[in-house]
Amino acid sequence: MTARVATRPRKRQRMRLAPYIFVAPAVVLFVVFMLVPILYAAWLSFQSYKLEGGGILGTRVQVFAGLDNYISVLSDPALATGFGHLGLYGIIAVPLTLGLALLFALLLDVPAARAKRFSQTAIFIPYAVPGVVAALLWGFMYLPSTSPFSYISRELGWGTIPFLEDPGIFGSIANIAIWGGVGFNMIIIYTSLRGIPDEIYEAARLDGAGELQIALRIKIPLVVPALVLTGIFSLIGALQLYSEPTTLKPMTDVISQTWVPLMTIYRNAFLTDDLPGAAALSVVLAVGTVAVSALVLWLTNRRNKGAQS
Structure with a gap:
């Protein structure tokens, strides 16, 4: 009896x-692969390098720079x-990704829809394609010499489609993200x-409502939380744009090494050896991403509270 009583505190302790x-x-x-790199990047953003000893044989040392890196980045x-x-x-x-995703979801949810499993798989498969591979696939479809679209356009006498020129480059890159993100x-x-x-x-x-009325008045209002979630994901993905323009860069002269902020971060860190500047820009981009996400959530909560009142 005493042994049983003694084992009870041990079991409770194990359960706790x-x-x-x-x-x-x-x-x-999380600490090793997220928190520590974030803290290290924040610390590095306040550092800089200088040569001590003079001449070519001087030693490069790390010193505290305060806000100099942030001032340089923001200017x-x-x-x-x-x-x-x-x-x-x-x-x-962002709007096209969310709009097409909502449209396909509503169409699949219609009771009369057929081949739902096949349709879901077909729409989702592009998401499984790595971003670099998708950019290469679409890049060859954009190049004037290999593009089937430009070939058809030339045969019709309309000339080459400027997929990789301004301002068409924005739609071309957005198309890759839409193709991969809708699913x-x-x-x-x-x-x-x-x-x-x-x-x-x-x-x-x-009550006599049709499928269109049900979609507009019931389904869409009830999936607003899901729309907000996907909207935040899409915004974060837009702010983290990197692989598509980097992959298309050798195919066009329009895209520079600093075409988007992440490309600038890569240039500073690995091409110009300015790690503190890259860290400062990374912090600025991260803070901006959090601020945009928080603003979207705040506006959504405010709208919901106003609708309930």
């Missing part, structure tokens, strides 16, 4: 420790140009649609 043991691997991975005209390119790209990519966002929205009780649809149909 169990959640922490299960969470520990995720916490360790760089290439940064404003890069964010301008991001803005034009985002205006095209992922569609799955999120479609899953949200499947969570709506069927009784709501049945009541609407009994």
Whole structure:
């Protein structure tokens, strides 16, 4: 009897420790691969390098630079140009990605729809293609010498389509992101649609509502949280644009080494050996991404509270 009583505190102690043991691997991975690099980048952004000893044989040492790196980054005209390119790209990519994802999700949710499994797979497959591979595939479709679209256009007497020239380059890059991102966002929205009780649809149909009215007045308002989530994902993806313009860069003279902020970060870190400047720009981009996401959430919550009141 005494042994049983003694084992009870041990079992309770193990049960209390169990959640922490299960969470520990995720916490360790987060700290090692997320928190530590973020803190190191923030610390590095306040440093700079200078030569001591004079001459070519001087030793490069790291010194505290304060806000000099941030002032240099924010005053760089290439940064404003890069964010301008991001803005034009985002205006095209984000609305079309969300709009097509919502449209496909609504079409798949129609009771009369056929071949739903095949359609879901066909729409989702582009998301499984790596971004670099997708950019290469579309790049060859954009090149005047290999593009089937330009070939048809020339045969019709319309000339070559300027996919890789200004301003068509923005639509070309946005098309790659849309092609790869619609499937992922569609799955999120479609899953949200499947969570709506069927009784709501049945009541609407009994009142004489058609599928279009049900979609506009019931389905879309109820999947707003999913739309907000996919919208934030799309915004973050737009701010992190890198692989598509970098892959297309050898195919056109329009894209420079600083075409978007992430390309500028890569140039500073690996081409000009300016790690503190790259770290400062990384911090600026990260803070901007968090600020945009927080602003979207705040506007959404404010709109929901206004609608409820």
